[in-house]
Amino acid sequence: MEEQTPIENAPQASKAPESSPHENPTAPKSKLLAGALLSVVFVVGLYYVNRYWIAPAVRAQTKTEGDHPLAPEFSLTDITGKPLKLSDYQGKVVMLDFWATWCGPCRIEIPSFIELQKRYAAQGFTLIGISMDDSSEAVVDFYKQFQMNYPVAIGNERLGELYGGIPGLPVTFLIGRDGRIYAKHVGAYDPSVFETEIKELLAASPADEAKGFHQAGPFFQEDKIELGNPAAIDSEVPGIDLTKLTADQKEAFKKILASKQCPCPCKLSLLKCRQVDRQCPFSRKLAQEQLDAFLKEKGSGITTK
């Protein structure tokens, strides 16, 4: 029997390669990374689309009469010594500008405001400047230096709160001939924004609300028109409306606030913090919660907003 010799250099039976879990590992990972980056871009894009397109459009569509509240009346003395009352301008379009001499964005708007006053005063428009400076000296100097041509008065915390709080400066309100607030702008804006609104309001009748009015420029959350509650502003516990309490209940409630500490760095009682720092959001929130609990305990059935 012939021996069979092994075949030399016979090709080795090649093994089928095992499919490795790490084979071509970069493909799925790179896809996921690309997906993550696209998601981030998508979310950031959503934010800006909402802020500059959707929110203004929604706001314009949902405007109702309640969105144009009557502008709170005020009575001040302007820096020339003359009385300055909002009601004296009834029937006119008023641009109410909260500003300060130490505020760069405020200062840069003033020359264009002077121009708006010149251009539209004859048509029934006026600007009123409410300076939030601590003293009038710097305001008087500024007024003279810039040759301001509209009334300016020194404002106060109470007036700011009546107008919904002044989160920053400048804050500008557009008030129509009917005495209603139609627009609010926080921050400095291009004068064309205000001019568009002024022209629209000048065209409206004082007898009717300007229902078709559209706020010009970008709209931000802080531009929403919300006024303060005078009862809360003038309260013995600033920011908290106590009008539904009897005299005895007020005293009892104040004792409760005096016994609790505000968590803010002031380390004062809630009552004291409310009295010395009206802007403290902590004591305001906690004092309101205490009032709600107090009323519930008394079982008066009276609820607060």
Added chain:
Amino acid sequence: MQTAKKRDLRHMRMLLWGLVLTLMAMSLGWAQNKSSVVEAHAVMATDAAHANSPLKLAVLAQVAAGYHINDHKPSLDYLIPTELKVDPSDQFTVSNVVYPKGTLKKFAFSDVPLSVYEGTVVVGTLLQAGKVIPPGTYTLKAKFAYQACNDHACLPPTSVPLNVTIKVVPRNVPLKPVESDVFQRIKFE
């Protein structure tokens, strides 16, 4: 193997959706969440102090992104400077306050660049402990006063209250240095 691959991909997809949802929630919170623009706290250079000796204090302030506060020596006379105000104390007197150098920055509301502080601001104070202070714990009150703006609006001037606890120990008790990295940044003269 195929099942393990599919499982891995499914986990990765879940993580990705989690990331998307988190980012969406964060973006909604951007507009609403405006906590204090400047937060500040004080630290000492040593764990305690000796009577009749100098001691160093630093105030670290963090300015929120997008905002700035004015240099202690502002570029324009109408701007409100940043200032560390230490309340008078029976035990400690202020020898010197060292402010950092501001950064020159151009803003839309100003024709000239302004010297401002952004991000982390470190202000140093050299104090002198009184000649006779019994060992004990004392509180020194101070305020970090500032006025902040962003590109198109300004916040009212305000301040962060600071309560600094200073422990006075007998002279034979050694003092340990602390927060060295903070105090290395301050040029006390």
